[in-house]
Amino acid sequence: MTEEINLENFGIFDGISETIVTTGTTIPNAAPIGIIRKDEKPFVRVYKGSDTYANIAKNNALIANITYDPILFVRSTFGNLNNNEFVMESINEVKYPALKEALGWIFFRCEEIQYNSEALVARIEPIAGKINKSPLKAPNRGFFAIIEATVHATRYELTCQDKYRELVLENLKLAEKCGGKQEKEAANLLRDIISSTCIK
Numbered sequence: 179m180t181e182e183i184n185l186e187n188f189g190i191f192d193g194i195s196e197t198i199v200t201t202g203t204t205i206p207n208a209a210p211i212g213i214i215r216k217d218e219k220p221f222v223r224v225y226k227g228s229d230t231y232a233n234i235a236k237n238n239a240l241i242a243n244i245t246y247d248p249i250l251f252v253r254s255t256f257g258n259l260n261n262n263e264f265v266m267e268s269i270n271e272v273k274y275p276a277l278k279e280a281l282g283w284i285f286f287r288c289e290e291i292q293y294n295s296e297a298l299v300a301r302i303e304p305i306a307g308k309i310n311k312s313p314l315k316a317p318n319r320g321f322f323a324i325i326e327a328t329v330h331a332t333r334y335e336l337t338c339q340d341k342y343r344e345l346v347l348e349n350l351k352l353a354e355k356c357g358g359k360q361e362k363e364a365a366n367l368l369r370d371i372i373s374s375t376c377i378k
């Protein structure tokens with residue numbers, strides 16, 4: 179456990195960093211959520227209706243997990259992970275879930291939460307963190323294509339508009355061309371999800 183948390187040491191720089199956020203002190207939950215840094219204090223914007231939203235509103239806390247696993251991004255978007263994929267971490271004597279396979283994670287306390295009709299916006303303060311492994315990883319377009327495809331797939335699921343389906347399929351082509359084994363598996367998973375979504 180680190181004393182003072184420097185976000186850069188955990189790979190969180192300015193702009194939007196895509197992480198898998200784990201929440202819930204009784205039932206662990208995981209979902210991709212962007213950590214937004216524009217000025218000094220980071221924040222998250224979480225849309226109503228998700229388990230992540232309910233857990234953050236209840237516990238005022240979240241763990242942002244850093245991972246390059248494309249399959250985890252797809253699975254945690256369209257379902258939840260198995261209980262044995264979480265590890266419970268004790269922070270000030272409360273147990274919060276983190277991802278076993280994360281490269282590292284940061285526990286954030288939500289300092290100030292604003293609610294509007296669509297979402298909550300929480301200013302978050304890093305309290306604790308752990309680096310499990312820190313490998314060099316050159317950017318792979320296939321991984322980012324999976325991230326793009328997954329985001330478009332959530333929009334397709336929400337709206338059933340063909341343009342999102344096409345964007346998903348285009349990105350899956352790229353994932354299959356540039357990705358490794360994991361990206362190809364994530365692409366297959368997403369293709370299955372898309373083919374059973376919005377059936378008329």
Ligand SMILES: Cc1cc2nc3c(=O)[nH]c(=O)nc-3n(C[C@H](O)[C@H](O)[C@H](O)COP(=O)(O)O)c2cc1C
Pocket residue numbers: 196207208209210211212213223224225226227228229230231251254255256257258325328329332
């Ligand atoms: C790369 C990526 C980033 C995402 N970022 C956010 C975000 O910042 N805020 C949000 O509300 N949803 C975001 N989502 C969508 C949620 O992950 C999605 O709605 C998820 O199903 C919520 O799951 P839950 O009900 O288990 O919390 C993102 C999805 C992806 C694929």
